[in-house]
Amino acid sequence: MTDRRRVNGPTGGTTPVVFDPELVKNFAASVSKPIRTRAARELRKIFLQTGLTPSASGSAYFEVEQHPSHSHGLARSSTLKITCTVHGPRPLPRSSSFTPNMLLTTTVKFAPFAASQRRGYIRDNAERDLAVHLETAIRGVIMNDRWPKSGLDVVITILEGEDDSWWDTGLSTMSSGGQTPFGMMSILSGCITAASTAIVDAGIDCVDIVTGGVAALVKKSELATGNSNLELVLDPCPSEHDEIVACCVVGYLKARDELTEVWMRGDVSLTPQVGVGGQSEVDSLINGAVQAASAYHAVIVSSIKK
Template identity: 30%
Template sequence: MNVSDRRRLLGPLNAKLPVSAVGSEDVKISTKANDEIRKMFLKTGLVGNANGSAYLEVDDTIIEVSVFGPRPIKGSFIDRASFSVECKFLPYIPQPNEVTFNGSSTTFNNNGKPGLSNIEQKISSYLETSLLASILLEKYPKSTIDVFVTIISTNSTSQSNTSLLHLCNWIVNCSSLALVDSGIELKDIVTSGQVRLNCKTNELILDPEYDDNTSAAHDDDSLDCVVSFMNMRNDDIVGFWIEGNQNELDEDVTMKLIEGCNTMSKAVRSNINSYLVNLLQ
């Protein structure tokens, strides 16, 4: 063996070639059941300088939420805390359905908060409305409570409504956990559920999946819905967002969507409760 041979990483003498996998046409990709909720990973307290924080992973979606407050504010006396929410995508992460909602501008929203795209503004507004009902703002006069959401990763290349509402759903659940971690007094923990209803087959799917093959044309036959609840307060609805073929929307369809979202919401709430109980042990 010469000097140059010593620089190479040689395999064992009895090495064998691996058996090649079967062709893609022979592989069956399993999908979750229509009533199944995807597994989630939760973690709190990761942001040291925040009063509360939470981290969530669901498949390729990664979200971090930080809560700052209650912090004293200067100026005239107010008898309850002010509350604000800001949701931002990391740079270069595609935003779901951005062609429809953002149009040619992705750097600011003329009708909302400066620096937020239209999609970021819509998610921030929904989140603020949903969480506001659960916080005892009167406990914190002359104060402010601020929630900052960072979307670290998401498969948002699809132009379907499913990917947008999927993201909004998990942002609500992660933000509620961050509020609990902050120690702010709450009436209840807000949790959300998301469903898709195929208007032709009347098939209801909890926590629907989406991928790059999902097209806007698919949404013409479907209704995508996310609903946020305070389950311990008689299942009070604090947020409702629906996209899709609303020509098919009537009272029966609306109730079916709400009941499906509530089923998922309670499953998520059960997982959050288990996580919080384990923290105390």
């Protein structure tokens, strides 16, 4: 069912018109598939700011650092830009039944221009899945028993999301089965961090600050085969890797050392592997995601204090 109230744009991506002769000359070489240049344990810098939406009880803006090319300034890889607004706590309608705890509602929506493939205005299954995982991650943090018969709305808008493939080559970072996209994992990690910051900005009592972290197992080279050639990377960008075998995102409470959400996708093994430090692939992924989430905790605390 299409939305007849709006005129949707084209479903496919379009190439911008280029007028600079020097840009045209170096365009083919400058838009090659990006390659990860940072270390496996190195995280991208993030920008986090609160209080950008005065009409909301709390708000936050989350952005991941983007590395442009040196020749013309075009981005070598996709980035992540997320806005979050929190509305409430506010009383529920009189017709609703009494609830001793506050009702939490999460909404995740991609902007139509958030990805290389234009998205529709109606929410799809991927956005609903992200909303369910986000609600699971932040539900255990809020002290919802302090607001009976009240509601809290957390609205996430993704202005730019990381793609699962590089637009110029059409390469897709799928698992060995060729069916699992991993771009949503980094997006969920950013949504958890932005939502937690906005909730604290709204003055809602929480047991701790939850942060999102993501880690992935990738092949060391394009011709590598076997589990011994796997490498654990933190904060992966899907377009920078030829093949991602498995990925994991967590919601982590640093002060309480607890996990509120674990989402893992891909082909993983429970037996210890040499290529991942002698640990099983599951343990290695979870520990890497926890390490990435712990690093973002200090950024959130600094942003809230400002």
